[in-house]
Amino acid sequence: MAALESPQPAATTTAMRHAFGNVLSVLILVLIGVLAFSIRLFSVIKYESVIHEFDPYFNYRVTQFLSKNGIYEFWNWFDDRTWYPLGRVIGGTVYPGLTLTAGTIWWVLNSLNIPLSVETVCVFTAPVFSAFASWATYLLTKEVKGSGAGLAAAVLLAMVPSYISRSVAGSYDNEAVAIFALIFTFYLYIKTLNTGSLFYATLNALAYFYMVCSWGGYTFIINLIPMHVLLCIVTGRYSPRLYIAYAPLVVLGTLLAALVPVVGFNAVLTSEHFASFLVFIIIHVVALVYYIKGILTPKMFKVAVTLVVSIGMVVCFIVVAILVALVASSPTGGWSGRSLSLLDPTYASKYIPIIASVSEHQPPTWPSYFMDINVLAFLVPAGIIACFSPLSDSSSFVVLYIVMSVYFSGVMVRLMLVLAPAACIMSGIALSQAFDVFTGSIKYQLGGSSNSTDNAEDTNNAPKDDASAGKTDKGEEIVKERSSKKGKKKEREPADKPSVKSKAKKKALVLPLETSIVALLLLIMLGAFYVIHCVWAAAEAYSAPSIVLTSQSRDGLHVFDDFRESYAWLSHNTDVDDKVASWWDYGYQTTAMANRTVIVDNNTWNNTHIATVGTAMSSPEKAAWEIFNSLDVKYVLVVFGGLIGYPSDDINKFLWMVRIGGGVFPHIKEADYLRDGQYRIDSEATPTMLNCLMYKLSYYRFVETDGKGYDRVRRTEIGKKHFKLTHFEEVFTSHHWMVRIYKLKPARNRIRGRAKKLKSKTTSSGWSSKSEKKNPWV
Amino acid sequence: MVKSTSKDAQDLFRSLRSAYSATPTNLKIIDLYVVFAVFTALIQVAYMAMVGSFPFNSFLSGVLSCIGTAVLAVCLRIQVNKENKEFKDLAPERAFADFVLCNLVLHLVIINFLG
Numbered sequence: 001m002a003a004l005e006s007p008q009p010a011a012t013t014t015a016m017r018h019a020f021g022n023v024l025s026v027l028i029l030v031l032i033g034v035l036a037f038s039i040r041l042f043s044v045i046k047y048e049s050v051i052h053e054f055d056p057y058f059n060y061r062v063t064q065f066l067s068k069n070g071i072y073e074f075w076n077w078f079d080d081r082t083w084y085p086l087g088r089v090i091g092g093t094v095y096p097g098l099t100l101t102a103g104t105i106w107w108v109l110n111s112l113n114i115p116l117s118v119e120t121v122c123v124f125t126a127p128v129f130s131a132f133a134s135w136a137t138y139l140l141t142k143e144v145k146g147s148g149a150g151l152a153a154a155v156l157l158a159m160v161p162s163y164i165s166r167s168v169a170g171s172y173d174n175e176a177v178a179i180f181a182l183i184f185t186f187y188l189y190i191k192t193l194n195t196g197s198l199f200y201a202t203l204n205a206l207a208y209f210y211m212v213c214s215w216g217g218y219t220f221i222i223n224l225i226p227m228h229v230l231l232c233i234v235t236g237r238y239s240p241r242l243y244i245a246y247a248p249l250v251v252l253g254t255l256l257a258a259l260v261p262v263v264g265f266n267a268v269l270t271s272e273h274f275a276s277f278l279v280f281i282i283i284h285v286v287a288l289v290y291y292i293k294g295i296l297t298p299k300m301f302k303v304a305v306t307l308v309v310s311i312g313m314v315v316c317f318i319v320v321a322i323l324v325a326l327v328a329s330s331p332t333g334g335w336s337g338r339s340l341s342l343l344d345p346t347y348a349s350k351y352i353p354i355i356a357s358v359s360e361h362q363p364p365t366w367p368s369y370f371m372d373i374n375v376l377a378f379l380v381p382a383g384i385i386a387c388f389s390p391l392s393d394s395s396s397f398v399v400l401y402i403v404m405s406v407y408f409s410g411v412m413v414r415l416m417l418v419l420a421p422a423a424c425i426m427s428g429i430a431l432s433q434a435f436d437v438f439t440g441s442i443k444y445q446l447g448g449s450s451n452s453t454d455n456a457e458d459t460n461n462a463p464k465d466d467a468s469a470g471k472t473d474k475g476e477e478i479v480k481e482r483s484s485k486k487g488k489k490k491e492r493e494p495a496d497k498p499s500v501k502s503k504a505k506k507k508a509l510v511l512p513l514e515t516s517i518v519a520l521l522l523l524i525m526l527g528a529f530y531v532i533h534c535v536w537a538a539a540e541a542y543s544a545p546s547i548v549l550t551s552q553s554r555d556g557l558h559v560f561d562d563f564r565e566s567y568a569w570l571s572h573n574t575d576v577d578d579k580v581a582s583w584w585d586y587g588y589q590t591t592a593m594a595n596r597t598v599i600v601d602n603n604t605w606n607n608t609h610i611a612t613v614g615t616a617m618s619s620p621e622k623a624a625w626e627i628f629n630s631l632d633v634k635y636v637l638v639v640f641g642g643l644i645g646y647p648s649d650d651i652n653k654f655l656w657m658v659r660i661g662g663g664v665f666p667h668i669k670e671a672d673y674l675r676d677g678q679y680r681i682d683s684e685a686t687p688t689m690l691n692c693l694m695y696k697l698s699y700y701r702f703v704e705t706d707g708k709g710y711d712r713v714r715r716t717e718i719g720k721k722h723f724k725l726t727h728f729e730e731v732f733t734s735h736h737w738m739v740r741i742y743k744l745k746p747a748r749n750r751i752r753g754r755a756k757k758l759k760s761k762t763t764s765s766g767w768s769s770k771s772e773k774k775n776p777w778v
Numbered sequence: 779m780v781k782s783t784s785k786d787a788q789d790l791f792r793s794l795r796s797a798y799s800a801t802p803t804n805l806k807i808i809d810l811y812v813v814f815a816v817f818t819a820l821i822q823v824a825y826m827a828m829v830g831s832f833p834f835n836s837f838l839s840g841v842l843s844c845i846g847t848a849v850l851a852v853c854l855r856i857q858v859n860k861e862n863k864e865f866k867d868l869a870p871e872r873a874f875a876d877f878v879l880c881n882l883v884l885h886l887v888i889i890n891f892l893g
Contacts, residue, residue, distance in 0.1 A: 196864060198853050198876035202883055240856040240864065248853060248880060251846040255887045258838060265834060287852075294861075295797035303786045304794075 021147075028151055029138060033131035036158035039535065040127040040168045043543035049123050049170070052545040054585060054602050056172035057592035059098055060122050062090060066103045067118050074099075075261075081597040082587060083606065084579050084631065092261040093605070097181070097214030098174050101125065126167040126176035133180040134158040137421060137428075140187040143194055144387075144394045145429050148436065153428025159530070161537035162372035162420040168543055175417055178215030183421050185211050185221055186401070189245060190394045196241035198248065205252035212257045219272040220418060222253065224404055226279035228397045233286050237393060243287055250280045364413035371537065372416050375530040376423040383426030386433045402426055431523070438520045441511040547589070549646065560644065562738035563589065566637070569732050570594035570741065574635065581628055582637035583617070583650055583657065584610055590637070599631055607664065614661030617654070617694045618668050624693040625727035628744055636728065636742045640698045643705060643737040645712035652713065654694050655679055682716040690720045697742055700725055705737070808855045812848045819844035839891040846884045850877055 043052070051060050066074040077090040106121040134154040142150035157163065166175040188204035191197075212218045229246045232238060254276070257267040267273055293301055369377055380402065387395035402422040409419040511519075549560040570580065571594045580596045587601020600610050616627040628636065641649035650657075655670065662668040672688040673679070681695065689695060703709040703721040710717050725742070732741040801809075822840050831837055857865050857873035865873075 196857070196868075198850070198857070198873070198880050201853075202876075202880045206883070240862060244853045244856060247849045248846075251842055251849055252880075252884055252887070255839070255842050255846070255884070255891060258835070259887065259891055265838075268838065292794075295800075296793060300790055300793045303790050307787060307790065 025147055025151065029135060029154065032134050032138075032151075032154050032158050035155070036131040036134045037127045039159060039538050040130060040164060042168070042539045043545055044123070044169045046539075046543060047545055047548055047550075049120060050545055050547065051119065051123060051172055052168070052170040052547065053173075054546075054588050056122075056170070058588040058602065059172050059174075060119065061588070061592040062094060063099045063102050063106075063122055064118055066099055067106055071100075071103075081595075082591055082601050083603075083609065084597050084599050086606065086609065088603065088605075092264075093603070095174055095214055095216065095262055096260070097210060097212075098125070098172070098177050100213070101129075101177055102172070122172045123170045126171055126173075127169050129177050129180045130158070130163065130167045133163070133183055133421075136180060136183040136187055137424060140183055140190060141425050141428050143187065143190045144392075144398055144425070145432065149429045149432035151428075152431045152435075153425045156376065156424040156427055156431075156530075157421060159534040159538075160373060160376065160420045160424055161534055161542065162416045164534070164538045165372070165542040166417055168538070170545055174215045178211065178217060179417065179421065181207060181211035181214050182217070182221065182418070186397075189225060189249070190397060192245040193241055193393050193397075196244050198244060201244055201248045202252070204245075205249050205256060208249065208253045209256035209259070212253075212260050212263060217415075217418065218257070220404075220408075222257075222273060223275050224401060225249065226275045227404070228400050229279050229283060231396060231400060232393060233283065235396075237396075238283075238286055238290065239393075242393070243283060246283055247280065250276050360414040361412050363411060364409065364416060368413060368416065371541070373420060373423045374533045375526055376427040379427035379430045380423050382430035382434075383428070386429050387426070398422070398425055398429075431527075434523060435520070437509075438511070438516040438523075441516040442513060442520075444510045445513040445516070560646075560736055560738065562734035562736050564593065566732060566734045566739035566741060567593040569734075570596055570635070570637075573732075578634040579632050580635045580637055581613060581616070581631070581633040582639075583613065583653060585653070586637065586639065596635075599633065607660070611661045611664035614657035615665045615668055617650075617657050618661050618673070618692050620691045621693060621696060621725065621727045625744060629747070634744060635731070636693075636697065636744070638694070638697045638740045638742070640737055640740055641713050642698070642702065642711035642718075646738060647713050649698075649713065649738075650694060651681065651698050651711075657694070680716070681711065681714055681718055683719045685719045695720070696723065696725060697728065697740060700730060700740075702737075802860070805855055805859060808851050808858070812851045812855075815844045815848035815851065819848070833893060835891055835893050839888045839893075843884065843888040846888075847881060850880050850884070853877070853880075 051057055062074070065077065074096075075091045078087055079090045080087045082088050102118075102121050102125045105125065106116065106118055109116050109121070134157045137157045138147075138150040138154035140150075141153040163179060166173065167179070185204065185207040188200055188207050192200040192204055208218070208221060211221060225246065229242060232242055254267050254273070257263050257273075258265065292304060296304065384399055384402065387399050402419075402425075405415070405419040405422045408415045547563050551558050551560070567590065570590070574580075574596065576595070578596055579599065580590055580594070581599045582590065584600040584602055584604055587598045587603075590596055590598050591601065600606075600613050604610060612627060612631070616624040619627070639649045640651065641647060642651070655673070658668055658670050658673055662670055673686060673692070675684050675686050681689065681699075699709065699711075699718050699720070700723070702711075702718060708717050709721045727745050728742040729745055730740065731743045732739075734740070819841050822837065822844065826837050854873055854877040856862060857868055857876075858870045859865070
């Protein structure tokens with residue numbers, strides 16, 4: 001690579017420059033890793049080293065179990081402390097990648113006599129893997145465009161707010177390791193495509209296996225890569241390297257995906273994977289066609305084509321007919337609910353209210369793009385153009401990646417996370433191009449015309465990457481447009497002439513010195529704005545652990561630790577086998593921190609069970625007591641934010657309970673709880689609303705706080721202020737009334753007048769059963 | 779019309795056969811191995827059609843192991859073929875070593891999945 005110049009000292013200087021460049025790159029990468037790790041530590045500094053949110057608590061509990069009982073117990077674990085009385089097969093329904101990774105790290109550290117607790121390892125797994133992810137981005141972008149672009153992309157990914165939001169210290173969720181696995185798999189795919197080596201193809205399949213273990217989003221990979229292969233075939237870029245990159249991945253990848261219990265036979269039976277099989281067949285057909293074209297004469301090849309096409313059409317038709325019949329026989333066409341809601345965004349709101357109710361599954365608003373990827377939103381289009389200047393297989397892949405991820409991020413805000421690496425890669429390419437042009441211009445202008453031939457040759461032969469000539473050319477054209485907007489046409493012309501002679505086919509555009517310096521400074525300022533925004537976002541917006549709340553008031557910082565207070569109360573004041581009923585949001589936290597059996601939790605796999613709890617919350621006290629008693633529930637937990645103004649409490653989520661409950665039990669109708677289509681809890685609320693369990697449990701004795709019962713979240717006084725509970729008794733209310741726990745009163749021993757009531761009930765029910773639907777819980 | 783198509787088909791087969799006989803012996807051995815692997819896979823599918831697909835994981839691992847070795851052998855053939863300009867500086871020993879490694883991983887997974 002360095003032996004292009006004949007004179008000896010030039011060769012050693014180039015070698016020295018490469019060595020220096022390599023050392024500098026390594027140093028920069030280490031610093032990028034440290035940056036990625038430390039920007040995610042704000043929540044540990046501002047609050048404490050605690051696990052955040054809801055889902056991470058489940059992962060933490062599973063990791064605790066793994067570290068205590070070993071891997072065989074974990075693999076076969078049936079959890080009976082959740083979804084009572086159904087239980088949950090943890091081994092078969094959890095993506096094991098994250099837990100196994102953290103468990104391995106904990107085990108390795110402990111065997112080296114570094115006694116870190118499981119919680120510490122879990123909290124810091126995400127920052128460590130984000131450092132790895134930035135290094136993987138460097139490798140990927142280096143394969144596409146060169147190490148300069150790689151470094152730029154890596155530093156952008158280390159700080160991009162969208163990725164920070166899901167990988168702060170304490171956010172112990174699947175995405176923490178899955179994004180690293182995603183980028184690494186793509187890097188190995190591109191590396192295989194560029195080198196055609198079967199060794200990298202094997203590594204690619206193993207990295208894909210790690211991705212399947214970690215996250216349900218692996219279907220993105222197994223659909224994007226076939227799409228790219230199809231694109232390459234259609235645009236005439238088929239090559240043997242493409243076959244080596246794709247075919248072993250499909251076979252090995254399908255097998256490895258089927259090994260993971262969560263996926264199992266879905267790897268060959270669901271529509272999410274059909275694209276890969278279809279393209280597998282297509283690439284074999286194409287490979288065969290190319291092979292036969294290579295060994296036949298053109299005349300014979302034409303004969304072969306006509307013969308094969310006529311027979312092949314018939315066979316194809318039969319196969320397609322069978323396939324369509326198979327797929328149409330399943331009601332969703334073979335797709336799972338979540339994937340179908342990605343393809344048809346209105347599907348979930350019509351058929352599956354649980355998927356529609358999760359706030360992460362809503363489409364994003366425009367401001368969230370600027371919040372999450374900030375400056376990169378401007379740089380991405382420039383990067384796309386730069387990728388087209390020498391269009392290679394790898395740059396077409398990155399373009400396809402960003403287009404697909406932009407579409408999916410527009411459907412679901414949670415998938416902005418998949419957009420982040422693509423945006424960083426594109427922006428890194430754009431930034432690196434721009435810097436190349438500007439610094440090249442400055443070097444040329446300062447060096448004078450004696451260096452012109454040297455410089456031109458250098459920029460042509462600089463062997464950092466294989467597309468440098470085309471890159472500088474395209475970069476110059478971009479800058480040409482920019483500088484023409486600044487109106488400096490006159491200065492451009494004379495600068496063109498001296499360097500035109502040195503290159504035969506490509507014009508070496510060199511900008512005037514002032515333009516380059518100003519543009520360079522502006523780019524650096526852009527970077528500074530980006531850094532400021534990212535640090536602000538990491539510190540203020542994304543570091544809240546949501547289990548501890550704070551607020552600034554006149555007398556300093558006020559901390560609301562009600563959640564942990566109530567879970568601790570539960571674990572100290574109730575029996576180990578007591579069942580706690582609450583809305584599904586709090587299931588994971590209750591099992592992990594309070595160590596009590598829950599009825600429903602965040603896994604939301606059983607809609608009817610959740611609808612049962614929702615119906616109970618929406619029914620009057622007696623009916624709710626019946627439902628909860630049939631489920632052996634002892635305690636009911638309700639989250640209430642009216643005293644301090646906490647907006648995500650159960651009263652605000654109540655309409656979803658009604659909708660989900662009403663979806664299964666038709667006697668719950670949403671219209672009963674709304675007055676003129678409006679959801680209210682004040683004196684104008686409907687009697688159904690004022691009598692339902694959720695209202696009563698939230699506002700019991702609330703009027704005692706300020707005498708008027710003013711709800712700070714709904715900003716009105718409550719409707720029914722003085723009432724007693726007949727079937728429940730209050731056992732605990734936390735310090736700021738955020739969590740309220742009630743106990744079911746035991747059934748009464750003797751009910752007066754019951755025999756008379758029964759007789760009259762049976763006669764009256766005989767008349768009314770034909771006219772209206774019976775409430776099954778009465 | 780039919781006669782000309784049948785004559786065309788005969789010409790086609792003859793030219794195909796003559797062109798194929800010109801390939802070197804080592805490539806022909808690899809091709810034979812690929813045909814054998816695909817044939818084994820087809821036998822397994824026919825057997826499944828007769829006796830039913832339980833246990834499905836054994837069927838899947840059997841068929842995919844045949845198809846997997848066929849695909850890997852095709853990759854080896856691509857890399858070893860002297861006519862491929864892209865691979866002319868790849869030593870055939872390295873190609874074979876990669877082939878063995880990939881087969882090892884494949885069969886490890888197969889044996890784990892076989893049940």
